[in-house]
Amino acid sequence: MIPLLDLKAHYETIKEEIDKAVAKVIDSTNFILGPEVQALEQETASYCQTKFAIGVASGTDALELTLVACGISAGDEVITTPFSFIATADTIVRAGAKPVFADILSDSFNIDPEKIEEKINSKTKAIMPVHLFGQPAEMSKIMDIAREHGLKVIEDCAQAIGAESNSKRVGSFGDTGCLSFFPSKNLGCFGDGGMVVTNSKEIAENIRLLRKHGIKDKYNSSVIGFNSRLDELQAAVLKVKLKYLDKWTEKRQKVASIYESLLKDSLVKTSLTASSIRHVYNQYTIKTSNRDELFKWLKEKEIGAAIYYPAPFHLQDVFAYLGYKKGDFPEAEKAAKEVISLPIYPELTEEQIKEVVSAIDSS
Ligand SMILES: Cc1ncc(COP(=O)(O)O)c(C=O)c1O
Secondary structure, rough: OOOOOOOOHHHHHOHHHHHHHHHHHHHHHOOOOOOOHHHHHHHHHHHHHOEEEEEEOHHHHHHHHHHOOOOOOOEEEEEEOOOOOOOHHHHHHHHEOOOOEEEEEOOOOOOHHHHHHHHHHHHHEEEEEHHHHOOOOOOHHHHHHHHHOOEEEEEEOOOOOOOOOOOOOOOOOEEEEEOOOOOOOOOOOOOOOOOEOOHHHHHHHHHHOOEOOOHHHHHHOOOOEEEEOEEEEHHHHHHHHOOOOHHHHHHHHHHHHHHHHHHHOOOOOOOOOOOOEOOOOOOOOEEOOOOOHHHHHHHHHOOOOOOOOOOOOHHHHHHHHHHOOOOOOOHEEEEEEEHEOOOOOOOOHHHHHHHHHHHHHHH
């Protein structure tokens, strides 16, 4: 049996350090917005090449608080990909705005910059690219479009902490980068957690206010806010893990390169990555026209696999009111039919990778 993800094996590698860090917080009884969160914010800002970082309760909240902090609300439109986790689009709706989709590129599964411009109108306020599976979206083109039209850029970095394009880290291109610390992410905590990274002092201050009910001075709120704080226990776990993130990323890249070389003569299609890109492989995703059969076969062989994502946003019931139809985003629809993600994590051995590949070859 090879799981899609092995959090137990991962924990075992740093158990002592984590247990000590958690015990220290419990002993301090300082559970909310204390020194651990503050230190992690500084370290994460520096890791992401930004000036500020604000810990919040989840990646979803990082997106929603950013939208609110950027003043996006009813009547506004935000352009994003139709192929991602639901939080990318549902946060736009919760902020009161309308998600407008632009199709993806078939190789990277990321939003196609060429498809963005035709969606821009006077209501458009922001572009929300997602660095899907750990691979950066085409940020220099996206930033050019945003500058030309005076739009905000909110980077959904939930799956891509540490990913780079031309040595620049995701989250440092746009107005904000939104991180998720969900346990399955490359930097995962022991529950929910998230962070906004930004170079804008104004946005940083706004998000600090919003995460704490808009309270500026004690019990004097200036805006309607949220209760969305990263807690000290999660921050303590993350602070230990952040030190190892680059080492783990290298291991993920090694796993991907072994898959790449072993799968090159098989019937599945692996994805290509430009040399200017640092892909951090939160997922290793391949494409095949007989995806459903392969998924069933791997399940029978007790090999963990997952389909991220079986339905593009525009074909999900929740967005029926937007009026899209089948055929509107052919690349996203094709990806939804063909993608399958294979086991990838730093502790995955070469032997296990070979077992996965031999199961694929015998399907
Ligand atoms: C692309 C993407 N955006 C947003 C999120 C939301 O993050 P969280 O689960 O921490 O709320 C996720 C996490 O699953 C994600 O994968």
